[in-house]
Amino acid sequence: MSRLVRMDETGHTTVAEWTLDDPPAVEAAVLAFRAELDNGYFAVVSEGEGHAEQVRELPVDASLVILRRPIAGG
Amino acid sequence: MLTRTGRLWTVSTVAHAVPFIAGAVALTVLLPVLAPVSLLLLIHAWVIPELYASRGAKVLRPRPRASAGAECVALGLLGDLLDHGSRELQARTGVALERGRFGVWLLGQTGALLVRPGGRRVDCYCVKVPDASLPPSDRIAHLLLALRTDEVGFATVANLSFSGARWRVRRRLAATAREALDVAGAEARRR
Numbered sequence: 001m002s003r004l005v006r007m008d009e010t011g012h013t014t015v016a017e018w019t020l021d022d023p024p025a026v027e028a029a030v031l032a033f034r035a036e037l038d039n040g041y042f043a044v045v046s047e048g049e050g051h052a053e054q055v056r057e058l059p060v061d062a063s064l065v066i067l068r069r070p071i072a073g074g
Numbered sequence: 075m076l077t078r079t080g081r082l083w084t085v086s087t088v089a090h091a092v093p094f095i096a097g098a099v100a101l102t103v104l105l106p107v108l109a110p111v112s113l114l115l116l117i118h119a120w121v122i123p124e125l126y127a128s129r130g131a132k133v134l135r136p137r138p139r140a141s142a143g144a145e146c147v148a149l150g151l152l153g154d155l156l157d158h159g160s161r162e163l164q165a166r167t168g169v170a171l172e173r174g175r176f177g178v179w180l181l182g183q184t185g186a187l188l189v190r191p192g193g194r195r196v197d198c199y200c201v202k203v204p205d206a207s208l209p210p211s212d213r214i215a216h217l218l219l220a221l222r223t224d225e226v227g228f229a230t231v232a233n234l235s236f237s238g239a240r241w242r243v244r245r246r247l248a249a250t251a252r253e254a255l256d257v258a259g260a261e262a263r264r265r
Contacts, residue, residue, distance in 0.1 A: 011147020052222035073233035074200030
């Protein structure tokens, strides 16, 4: 089961869950993913220490995709 | 880029301190009766770099905790992103350790501290996710993911608040952050 989670004031919220053998769930996840990007979130797939990739299309084979806000200098 | 920035900070610190030291020496030699004034000048020469270091240390200052439930959820996600050693360190100190190309990073809620290879110099960055509603661990996770995605971009977006000797910053940190800095320093010395 793959998950799309958004970091927010609750800790994190699961926005979508899907498996590759469930096309309607994948389609719903893609739509939710685009909506979150439109809301200003960045999507990241962490690949272990030192590595993460920002993605603009939902990587449907990733187990976890995290949505984060942009950072800014303080 | 970071090496040049570090050198500029060193030059700036020297430029701040040397006139006071020179003035103190000159006064003492020319008019020994003004030795107390010379002492004041020397104190100035010492205090100015200390104030910069104090500003740098603020990047790892602990912040008030959010609601326990949200923080617990956020902590779970952050723990999943960290390796075993970093997870344990974060649990003890509230600071996440991340090894990068530029050195060893310590990530707090409102900033990051980079221990450069060799472990003697640190760069303190003010950087945060501008959303006050996020629980502390989510704030750290934001910085962690941004750093992992683009280390150069991270160091560019962040505001450098201090660059200099690790010992100067260490004295200004809370005990827990000091422990994290020691671990990062040991890690950086091995690089």
